[in-house]
Structure formats: structure tokens, C-alpha cells
Amino acid sequence: MKIFRNIGRKLFLLGAAMTAATVVVATPASAQRDPAYASARSTGALGEKVDGYLGIVGAATPQLQRLVDDINIKRRAVYAQKAQENNATLEQYAMTAGCQAIARTVPGEKYQAPDGSWKTRTSEAPVRDSRCPA
Amino acid sequence: MTGAGALGGCINVSAPDAPIVIELNINIRQEVIYRLAEDAANTIDENADIF
Numbered sequence: 001m002k003i004f005r006n007i008g009r010k011l012f013l014l015g016a017a018m019t020a021a022t023v024v025v026a027t028p029a030s031a032q033r034d035p036a037y038a039s040a041r042s043t044g045a046l047g048e049k050v051d052g053y054l055g056i057v058g059a060a061t062p063q064l065q066r067l068v069d070d071i072n073i074k075r076r077a078v079y080a081q082k083a084q085e086n087n088a089t090l091e092q093y094a095m096t097a098g099c100q101a102i103a104r105t106v107p108g109e110k111y112q113a114p115d116g117s118w119k120t121r122t123s124e125a126p127v128r129d130s131r132c133p134a
Numbered sequence: 135m136t137g138a139g140a141l142g143g144c145i146n147v148s149a150p151d152a153p154i155v156i157e158l159n160i161n162i163r164q165e166v167i168y169r170l171a172e173d174a175a176n177t178i179d180e181n182a183d184i185f
Contacts, residue, residue: 078177095162096166104178
């Protein structure tokens with residue numbers, strides 16, 4: 001039954017092609033939030049601050065502090081490089097990113113209002129600094 | 135301070151209920167933020183793991 005062998009071979013090749021495609025698609029996924037960070041965001045344990053960095057909203061634990069410090073150090077490095085490229089200061093660039101990061105929070109996540117208080121994002125637009133772009 | 139003495143000699147100063155907010159980044163102007171906005175949005179997209 002040569003015909004079945006041929007079909008079997010084609011299915012095998014199709015399977016191999018799909019596996020290869022999966023590997024290609026999976027690569028950008030490594031640039032997503034790690035599960036601990038994603039979880040801390042969704043539970044509101046941490047939130048986006050006005051200055052462009054993450055902050056701990058409630059009680060700090062060593063694990064949470066490490067997570068926030070780690071991401072904030074990485075953000076600072078990115079801000080510093082981008083600020084230089086754009087002839088801006090680190091603080092200017094970081095605050096601009098903060099405007100955007102707060103705008104991108106989803107309902108349930110925490111963000112810092114201009115008065116320094118933590119707010120929970122709803123379906124309404126977040127309360128942002130008056131200088132933030134629309 | 136005779137007048138104050140007549141009123142009991144105490145001056146009460148109460149702290150405001152609302153926190154005193156010190157506006158940080160007061161030197162960052164809106165036009166600078168507008169200039170950087172598009173670049174910052176791209177930066178967030180390109181670094182999705184830390185935003």
C-alpha cells in the first residue's frame with residue numbers, strides 16, 4: 001500500500017514543518033513578562049509609578065522587593081540609553097515612559113496617581129499627570 | 135502675647151488630612167514629554183518583558 005506510505009510521509013513532513021513553525025513563533029514569547037511579574041501585576045502587589053518605575057503597593061516581601069528592583073534596574077538602563085539617543089535627561093525619558101506605562105495598565109492593575117496615591121485601574125482612563133500626552 | 139494668654143495660651147496647629155505632595159519632576163516640561171512620547175512607546179513595545 002504505497003499510497004498510505006506516501007500519505008504517512010506527507011503527514012510526517014507536515015508535522016515536522018509545524019514543529020519548526022512553533023519554534024519560530026515561540027522565540028518572541030521569551031520577551032514577555034515572567035510569570036512572577038505578571039502575577040504580581042495582576043494581583044495589584046505592585047504598580048506603575050508616575051516616574052516610570054515599578055513600586056510595591058502593599059506590604060513588601062523580600063521576593064517582591066527583588067522582583068521590583070530587578071525590573072527597575074533594567075528599565076533604568078533602557079531609559080538611560082534612550083534618553084541619550086534623544087538628547088533628553090534620564091528623568092524626562094523615564095517620566096514619559098511612565099505616562100505610557102500607566103496608560104497601558106489594564107483594569108485591576110495598580111498605578112500611581114499624580115498625588116502619589118495608588119489607584120486601581122478601571123475601564124475609565126487612568127488619572128495621569130496633566131503633562132502626559134493623550 | 136496677652137491676647138493669646140487670655141485665650142488659653144495655646145495655638146493649635148493641626149496637620150492637614152491630605153498628604154502633603156511634593157511635586158517631583160517639576161522641571162520636566164510638557165513639550166519635552168510630547169517630543170519623547172512616540173519613542174518611549176516604541177521602547178515599551180521593544181522591552182515587553184520589563185513593562
